[in-house]
Amino acid sequence: MEGIPIRNARRGDIPSLLLLWGAMMREFEEADARFALHPGAREYMATTFAAWIQDPTRIVVVAEERGRLVVGFAAGVVLAGNGWQVPVRLGRISDTYVAAPRRRQGLARRLAGRVMDLLYEKGVDTVRLAAAVRNEGALAFWRSMGWSDLEVVLERPVEPDAD
Numbered sequence: 523m524e525g526i527p528i529r530n531a532r533r534g535d536i537p538s539l540l541l542l543w544g545a546m547m548r549e550f551e552e553a554d555a556r557f558a559l560h561p562g563a564r565e566y567m568a569t570t571f572a573a574w575i576q577d578p579t580r581i582v583v584v585a586e587e588r589g590r591l592v593v594g595f596a597a598g599v600v601l602a603g604n605g606w607q608v609p610v611r612l613g614r615i616s617d618t619y620v621a622a623p624r625r626r627q628g629l630a631r632r633l634a635g636r637v638m639d640l641l642y643e644k645g646v647d648t649v650r651l652a653a654a655v656r657n658e659g660a661l662a663f664w665r666s667m668g669w670s671d672l673e674v675v676l677e678r679p680v681e682p683d684a685d
Contacts, residue, residue, distance in 0.1 A: 526593065526629060528636050531575050531582035538592035539571050539584070540564060546619040553656045556677065574599075581640045585620070585629050594620035596633035600644045613641035613649035630663065 531539065544564065550557035560566075574580040574597060585594040596618040603610045615637055620630045641649055650672065653660045 526585045526587050526624075528583050528585050528632055531571075531584045531595065533572060533575055535584055535592055535595075536568060536571050536575075539582070539595055540568055542592065542595055542619050542621065543567055543571075543617070545621065546617070550654055550657065554654060557654065579644075581637050581644075583633060583636050583640070585624075585633055587624075593624045594618075594629050594633050596630075596637045598637040598641050598649070600641060600646055603647075611644075611646045613638075613644070613646035615641075615649060615651040631667065634667065 547557065547559055547563070551559070571582065574582050579600045581596075581598040583596050584592045587593045596615065598613055598615045601612045601614055603612050615634065618630055618634050618637075620633070638649060651664065651669070652675070653664055655661075655674070
């Protein structure tokens with residue numbers, strides 16, 4: 523996949539980003555129904571992507587095939603540390619997705635690597651990400667790139683008292 527260029531996202535990429543993001547979220551929901559989307563999620567993400575593209579603390583990169591078809595994207599952000607632990611400046615990869623027909627060719631590694639490079643250029647000390655526990659493919663992907671488990675997030679629905 524060396525032939526597919528990776529570049530910074532532009533406002534004109536938002537429709538493609540929304541299509542890819544929607545496909546990613548459908549895969550999440552298939553793996554775990556708790557990832558079902560809110561009815562207004564698409565509109566929210568359209569606004570969010572536009573803001574991310576303009577925000578200097580954010581990184582959004584796309585893989586563009588043949589100069590016009592966006593087949594993958596990755597996003598990250600520079601955050602302040604929590605103030606009581608290192609790192610002082612923390613990077614976070616929020617999204618990485620490649621269209622199913624373009625997978626298993628190294629494109630996700632290149633997208634993630636580009637986001638990592640840009641986060642390091644912005645002075646982060648370390649980079650973190652979250653992956654759904656039932657998304658075994660994503661977990662295997664990130665672990666194959668040297669990532670390791672840091673914490674587990676637990677969830678429980680709120681139930682009314684039985685009193």
